[in-house]
Amino acid sequence: MTVALASLRERNREMGREKYIPLFETKEARGRVFYRLFSVTVFLGICCIWAYRISNIPRKGEDGRWVWIGLLGAELWFGLYWVITQAVRWKPVFRCTFKDRLSQRYKKELPEVDIFVCTANFKIEPPIMVINTVLSVMAYDYSPEKLSVYLSDDGGSEFTFYALLEASKFAKHWIPYCKKFKVEPRSPAVYFASKSNLDNSHHSEQWVAIKKLYEEMEDRIETAITLGRIPEEERFKHKGFSQWDSYSSRLDHDTILQILIDGKDPNAKDIDGCALPTLVYLAREKRPQHPHHFKAGAMNALIRVSSMISNGSIILNLDCDMYSNNSLSIQDALCFFMDEEKSHDIAFVQYPQHFENLTKNDMYSNSLRASFNVEFHGIDSFGGPLYIGTGCFHRRDALCGRKFTKDCKLEWKKDDDHKRLKSILELEEETKSLASCTYEQNTQWGKEMGLRYGCAVEDVITGLSIQCRGWKSVYFNPERKAFAGLAPTTLHQTLVQQKRWAEGDFQILFCKYSPLWHAHGKISLGLRLGYCLFCFWAPTSLLVLYYSIIPSLYLLNGISLFPQVSSPWFLPFAYVISTQYIYNLVEFLWCGGTILGWWSEQRMWLYKRTSSYFFGFVDTILKMLGFTDSTFVITAKFTDEDISKRYEKEIIEFGDSSPMFTILATLAMLNLFCFVGVVNKEIMSGNIFRVYRTMPLQTLLCSALVLINMPLYQGLFLRNDGGKLPGSLAFKSFVVALLACSSFTLLY
Numbered sequence: 001m002t003v004a005l006a007s008l009r010e011r012n013r014e015m016g017r018e019k020y021i022p023l024f025e026t027k028e029a030r031g032r033v034f035y036r037l038f039s040v041t042v043f044l045g046i047c048c049i050w051a052y053r054i055s056n057i058p059r060k061g062e063d064g065r066w067v068w069i070g071l072l073g074a075e076l077w078f079g080l081y082w083v084i085t086q087a088v089r090w091k092p093v094f095r096c097t098f099k100d101r102l103s104q105r106y107k108k109e110l111p112e113v114d115i116f117v118c119t120a121n122f123k124i125e126p127p128i129m130v131i132n133t134v135l136s137v138m139a140y141d142y143s144p145e146k147l148s149v150y151l152s153d154d155g156g157s158e159f160t161f162y163a164l165l166e167a168s169k170f171a172k173h174w175i176p177y178c179k180k181f182k183v184e185p186r187s188p189a190v191y192f193a194s195k196s197n198l199d200n201s202h203h204s205e206q207w208v209a210i211k212k213l214y215e216e217m218e219d220r221i222e223t224a225i226t227l228g229r230i231p232e233e234e235r236f237k238h239k240g241f242s243q244w245d246s247y248s249s250r251l252d253h254d255t256i257l258q259i260l261i262d263g264k265d266p267n268a269k270d271i272d273g274c275a276l277p278t279l280v281y282l283a284r285e286k287r288p289q290h291p292h293h294f295k296a297g298a299m300n301a302l303i304r305v306s307s308m309i310s311n312g313s314i315i316l317n318l319d320c321d322m323y324s325n326n327s328l329s330i331q332d333a334l335c336f337f338m339d340e341e342k343s344h345d346i347a348f349v350q351y352p353q354h355f356e357n358l359t360k361n362d363m364y365s366n367s368l369r370a371s372f373n374v375e376f377h378g379i380d381s382f383g384g385p386l387y388i389g390t391g392c393f394h395r396r397d398a399l400c401g402r403k404f405t406k407d408c409k410l411e412w413k414k415d416d417d418h419k420r421l422k423s424i425l426e427l428e429e430e431t432k433s434l435a436s437c438t439y440e441q442n443t444q445w446g447k448e449m450g451l452r453y454g455c456a457v458e459d460v461i462t463g464l465s466i467q468c469r470g471w472k473s474v475y476f477n478p479e480r481k482a483f484a485g486l487a488p489t490t491l492h493q494t495l496v497q498q499k500r501w502a503e504g505d506f507q508i509l510f511c512k513y514s515p516l517w518h519a520h521g522k523i524s525l526g527l528r529l530g531y532c533l534f535c536f537w538a539p540t541s542l543l544v545l546y547y548s549i550i551p552s553l554y555l556l557n558g559i560s561l562f563p564q565v566s567s568p569w570f571l572p573f574a575y576v577i578s579t580q581y582i583y584n585l586v587e588f589l590w591c592g593g594t595i596l597g598w599w600s601e602q603r604m605w606l607y608k609r610t611s612s613y614f615f616g617f618v619d620t621i622l623k624m625l626g627f628t629d630s631t632f633v634i635t636a637k638f639t640d641e642d643i644s645k646r647y648e649k650e651i652i653e654f655g656d657s658s659p660m661f662t663i664l665a666t667l668a669m670l671n672l673f674c675f676v677g678v679v680n681k682e683i684m685s686g687n688i689f690r691v692y693r694t695m696p697l698q699t700l701l702c703s704a705l706v707l708i709n710m711p712l713y714q715g716l717f718l719r720n721d722g723g724k725l726p727g728s729l730a731f732k733s734f735v736v737a738l739l740a741c742s743s744f745t746l747l748y
Ligand SMILES: O=c1ccn([C@@H]2O[C@H](COP(=O)(O)OP(=O)(O)O[C@H]3O[C@H](CO)[C@@H](O)[C@H](O)[C@H]3O)[C@@H](O)[C@H]2O)c(=O)[nH]1
Pocket: 118, 119, 120, 121, 125, 152, 154, 293, 294, 295, 298, 318, 319, 320, 321, 388, 389, 390, 456, 457, 458, 459, 497, 500, 501, 504, 632, 633, 634, 635, 636
């Protein structure tokens, strides 16, 4: 009897041990039924609009046949694109993690994590910002023995190296300080800037001391940059600088590799005697005759170099402006990689991008609110979000091209002996060759291994190819933001960044994994639509241009292209337009935006499509025909004082003349002329409200375009600060728009 009982107890205990407790959970949003019903009614409305267009096409030989067909094309496209926006709103999912279970289950047996930070130009990306990012991740609440931080410097700048060298010394004070006082966030600049930290005064003495150390370091770095040279004694003290002896330019130099802190060295200790994370500086070899493939090339060099030094099985990729805002994010990410039942097919965990330099109404609409709070959650339910280049944890094997199979459990060395067999010098020398220009010749790097080359959004295309190899990804959007970075602060910068994205996403349509064709059968239909949401940006521009020119010109000439108020066809237009704008506004406010912010977003919606996406489209075509080459215009991470003052005040910064502004200004002028022309005509005829009845939608469209362009007219004619549009551009756009309007009126 007792024997039986004991064995029963034994069995229960065993079962208890075997009982699976998940490390993360995925929840579906509730109440979607109502949304779906609503969405069906809108779809019926869209079908009616299509029916109206098709059934009213002017016959052959009749006036306006082609214009009508153009509108039909635009409305078909907008309608189909709308279907895509619904797909990514159909079934949003939300993730949560159980970090305590992770630490209980694995205790000290967690995998090694390699963190890659990329920088490319010390003038555009100040070294002090770069090392703040580096310090914030070195101070992660994670065993330092298992943490390695790599900085890739595509600028190959001595100043960035010098800053990193300084950071490696400051880290010895900073990391123990962070751990002792549970500092958040762990970017020193951000931490010191938030004064509230002084409140609990029991450590105010240490606060003052560490702040002083930081400021002194900052001072040394800034002085070196202003003077344009590194202090002689520093140069003399550290052998790393000698690697610049053979350096001729940013685009022509040997590999520069320096292990600044070797975590495996028993002497590498912080001031409390605890181990430090490994810290490595890398400027891969550059030669003018070898393409360097921008960030993708840098990442691939880092993947190889790190495989010799630490070979962590998890890789975190960060842009140099994205500091860690939560010291426990690694544990969160690991919950997705280490769950016994659900993790084996997860290749990467993407966090949203969060920007800390946005103004209240986010006038350039940089926060990408809808994408990160709505669309990415929806895409996550179809197999996982896109990889967006920063704030993303990868499994090394998946990133290196491994195909998914059933036995792809994450593997890592559990008992690291913390010893190196080679001397650090030998290791550095051997590793250097992995970052040479010729290493990748005749290999699969950039094709099937690592990040993909030849696309302006190396990140998105790489994520897609990983998913096409059978892997899934996870979108994790926790309450406390894991990373915070910098968004562009002028209109031009935003438009240029958007152009790069539109161009890159459009290129993906023609690649080996095109979500339109080749991805069929490899990833779900929903995910393919999710990619199309972004890949269709560029071609959409043509139809938006059409829609913002043609109806206004026809309005000026008194030709109606839409149903009158009295027609029953007016209803579907009214229903679709009003519900979509109301829904859009509600969603925007729900995501934490303001009403003015929404209005700015409408403006940016138009500006991106009529300039960035259009140029992205044209450039992609030119590239495919072989006329131009790829470039990567880096987004500036700081601005001069005047500009940032206007930015704070939310005054749109135009500044330079640029072909993008020429288009925007010409469109704005054209609509203004049409609007003024019509109002003038109606006043003359003595019945100003007639046009609202006969051509309600064209009038609405034209006046909305004028209204949304108000800041642009100010920039053209009323402002005289440095952020206005140049006079020559005002003249050009005025003349072109006037010519367009008058020749259209005369010729028609
Ligand atoms: O030749 C280059 C060019 C850029 N970078 C780095 O790439 C990152 C992103 O550049 P940035 O100018 O800040 O571009 P963003 O538009 O802000 O970046 C978004 O879009 C890019 C793709 O277009 C992705 O690579 C980024 O990860 C993603 O955050 C920065 O850390 C750069 O230092 C390099 O390392 N080498």
